[in-house]
C-alpha cells in the first residue's frame with residue numbers, strides 16, 4: 001500500500017511540476033494528473049499482493065473438509081472446495097470393490113484424467129500468497145480429482161502447504177508430486193492428519209505454519 005501511495009504521490013508531483021511549467025493548461029494538466037493517479041492506484045491494487053490465505057481442498061467423505069475448515073477458521077483464510085462435476089457417491093468410493101468407480105479409475109489413469117471439476121477458477125487468485133492445499137490419500141497418493149485444479153492454475157509467487165487425511169498412510173511423496181505437476185510455487189513439506197483429525201492439533205499446526 002505504501003508503494004502505491006508513493007507511486008500516486010510521485011505522479012501527482014510530476015503533474016504538479018508540469019502544471020507549473022504551463023500556467024495556461026494547468027487545469028487540464030491537473031485533471032489529467034488526477035486521472036493518471038487514479039489509474040495507477042487501480043492498477044497497483046490489482047497487482048498488489050494482499051497477503052491473503054486460501055485453503056483449497058477436495059474431500060470425498062468429509063474428513064479433509066473438516067481439517068480444511070479448521071485451518072481456515074484458525075488463520076482467517078478463505079475456503080475453496082474442489083467439486084467433481086460427477087460427485088463421488090459412497091458406492092463410487094468403495095475401494096474394496098474392484099468394480100467401483102475409484103477402483104476402475106485407479107486401474108486406468110486415463111479415467112483419472114477425465115475427472116472434471118465444476119470450476120478451477122478462484123476469484124482474486126492473484127491476491128493469495130499462501131495456499132493450504134488439502135486432499136485425501138488414495139492408494140498412497142493424493143486423490144486424483146485435485147489434479148485438474150493444479151494443472152489449471154499458476155502458483156508463481158505463492159507458498160503452498162499441502163495437507164492430507166488418511167486412514168494410516170503417511171503423506172509420502174504426494175506433496176512433491178503435486179509440486180512437480182504444478183511446476184510453479186514454493187511448495188512446503190506437507191502434513192498428514194488422521195481421518196478423524198483432532199481439531200486442536202490441526203489448529204496448532206496451522207498457527208505454527210503461518211508463524212514460520
Ligand SMILES: Cc1cc2nc3c(=O)[nH]c(=O)nc-3n(C[C@H](O)[C@H](O)[C@H](O)COP(=O)(O)O)c2cc1C
Nearest residue numbers: 059060061062063064136139140165166167168169
Ligand atoms: C479410494 C480410496 C483409497 C484410499 N486409500 C488409502 C490409502 O492408501 N491409505 C490410507 O491410509 N487411507 C486410504 N483411504 C482412506 C482415506 O484416505 C481417508 O478415509 C480420508 O480421511 C478420506 O478423506 P475424505 O473424507 O476427505 O475423503 C482411501 C480411501 C478411499 C476412498
